[in-house]
Amino acid sequence: MATVLSVSGSPSATSRTARLLRHLDARLRAQGHEVVPLDVRTLPADALLGADFRHPAIVEAIALFDRADGVVIGTPVYKAAYSGLLKSLLDLLPQYGLGGKTVLPLATGGTTAHVLAIDYALRPVLSSMGAAHIVQGWFTLDKDLAVADDGSLTVAPGPAEALARVVDRFSEALDSRTALLAAAG
Template identity: 40%
Template sequence: MEQLKLVAVSAGLSSPSSTRLLADRLAEAAQERLAEQDRKVEVEVIELRDLATAIANNLVTGFPSPTLGAAIDAVTKADGVIAVSPIFTASYSGLFKSFFDLVDPQALTGKPVLVAATGGTARHSLALDHALRPLFAYLRALVVPTAVYAASEDWGSSGDEYTEGLPARIRRAGGELAELMASRPARDESTDEPGEYERQLADLRFD
């Protein structure tokens, strides 16, 4: 059985950052669920803060640096993507959006994507549904049902009788991503052309 590739994109600006920590925890949860199904997965984490200058140069010149090109290629060829952004002014960061603006609009068609975000207060959690989810829905990705938002007070919290704690939400979202990755039709590695399933989804785009 082929090895799957999972790519986590973290748009955290500090080092270390809670955004990177959340990306790592989600990747671990997906990896654990896949291991339960005897599926091997290679995990790669892309730190956008290290590519910020290259992203800006690509936007104005139209040409990616080798490192940025490799990051874009990794996302394009992944079997599943975890996309995590800090929330600024009730939306994803400019760095996060700029990176995905450079990814081919067809590249995420039919690809499982888990969206997640971090912020200082729970009030920004709605950004998952009014900003991140619509972005990837527009790109025709298969957005995982459970999105994960982590406010500062969520770390170390086990939740209460009304709300799941962060660890439980991470496990659920990671498990959903793993299920979508495991059930996704194998891609022909001999060509970069999308399969019939991806082409059919792409035909549904309305620009």
């Protein structure tokens, strides 16, 4: 069983991005993974913006990355890039803070014009941070995510099937890497 850190880079308390991550977390748990959610918006703004590496919340967030075998990074797309909130956290991680990790980048946005934000904005940063394997990411349109009054999320059928395949590939890559490391250790 691998440990997955599921990171939401959305600044919104009612974020479709965060709800999508929590929805996908359930699929990963059903596949036997331990999933630890992290909503970056819950970290102290002064510590994030002031680059306070010693703040207890930042120290704990960095420890969560260290302990994870895999990381799911979810972000809304703003102005053709991932969120500034996510950027502020990534800037506080060590240079190779994703070293040895399997990473799944996910993004949400209002138009398909933002679909390349994963490959042209987020993927290079994740790669520079030493991710061992960045699986194919996925972009979901906001219109394909419906939030019910109780807060539950429904994903439109086509995107739901595609997301399931993406998450399953991430899970398989994570299992393969975990097995390889166990055999070597």
